[in-house]
Amino acid sequence: MNKFAQKAPLSVCTAIDDSGSKFTGLNFGTQDYLGLSSDAEIKEVAKAVIDEYGVHSAGSSALAGNTKYSLRLEETISEFLDLGHTVLYPTGWAAGYGAIKGLVRPNDHIVMDGLAHACLQEGAYSATSNVHLHGHLNIESVRRHLRKIRAKDTTNAILVVTESLFSMDSDTPDLQALQDLCKEYTATLFVDVAHDLGAMGPGGRGFIGAQGMLGKIDIVMGSFSKTFGSNGGFVSCNSAAVKQYLKFYGCSATFSNALSPVQAATVTKAFEIIQSDKGERLRSLLMTRIEQLREALTAAGLQYMGNPSAIVPVRVGDEALARMVSRRLPELEVIANLVEYPAVAKGDARLRLQMMPAHSLENVQAVASRLRTAMDLAQVEYVRYRAASTDAVRPALAAA
Secondary structure, eight states: OOEEESSOOOSEEEEEETTSOEEEEEEOOOOOTTOGGGOHHHHHHHHHHHHHHOSOOOSBTTTTOOOHHHHHHHHHHHHHHTOSEEEEESSHHHHHHHHHHHHOOTTOEEEEETTOOHHHHHHHHHHOSOEEEEOTTOHHHHHHHHHHHHHHOSSSOEEEEEESSOTTTOOOOOHHHHHHHHHHTTOEEEEEOTTTTTTSSGGGOHHHHHTTOTTTSSEEEEESTTTSSSOOEEEEESOHHHHHHHHHHOHHHHTSBOOOHHHHHHHHHHHHHHTSHHHHHHHHHHHHHHHHHHHHHHHTTOOBOSSSSSEEEEEEESHHHHHHHHHHTGGGTEEOEEEOTTSSOTTOEEEEEEOOTTOOHHHHHHHHHHHHHHHHHHHHHHHHHHHHHHHHHHHHHHHO
């Protein structure tokens, strides 16, 4: 079901479904994990910078597109992650794709989690044919790949790619174990922190902070579109050479316009809020609502997946059933996203609920109840669909 937002992505908002009908519903379908896209302080910063700079960078970051705000944002991110150098990109996708495409040569190797984001996989396959997908979160699978590669190739580089929070399953790897393996096999660790940075962990530093890996990951890549109220992305590391290389060989930055001054300034303000008492309160409230939603789903007899995060996947299974559930949501006044193959494995479709601190306890309880209703109604339709499909096949089998 396509949905077109008619208002800001608040906890309750108005949308238009793919039939053209307008409806107002509980919004569990937007990636605004601390609700900063509508934050009053951030909007004030945006208005002031528009008056100062206008709305556009009007150039590549490799040429004249940088501003004092983009340079300040680079410094802010480097300090936040305890890494010396940061490069900005126009989107999170551009950061993931461009960094891998820029750093990896055709004879190099990439060892990547099989569930890594599409931008990471696209970047990998465009850079080298030596792409090795390992079992999801399977450290021993990573070790086997690294051992096999190094047994044949001691010269070319290996990039190990993972995410700190996987957005379809809401789970996370052992980052220390991965970094140790990279040191053992002379490889480089690349971690995408798009879905947890800012919204989770001590001081908002996500799972790299929670796992004591701040400043210890070789390369950290992230996005501003989940928690920081804007578009854009970044890559941070401790190598000045890598930063300079990416500025001119990371094609998705070099050949795109830089972040606008408005984007750079509002993201910087978001980092300030995230590190403040206000940010701590927002994260605490967010986690409270996450736990309440998981409890409400369990009480409703629905199966959620993964660990507590702003992403709460509700497993449905069969794609046909999942589509029937999804079609029921507008009439039940729910906005939520259906995820199915190829984004996830066949037969493992799910509704991906995404949380904000602005969700109330009543919102959380209501969405669980309405999803239960949608499932029950869809199950009846699904049984009829399967029966009709079976009846249609029988004559063909008999004729054969």
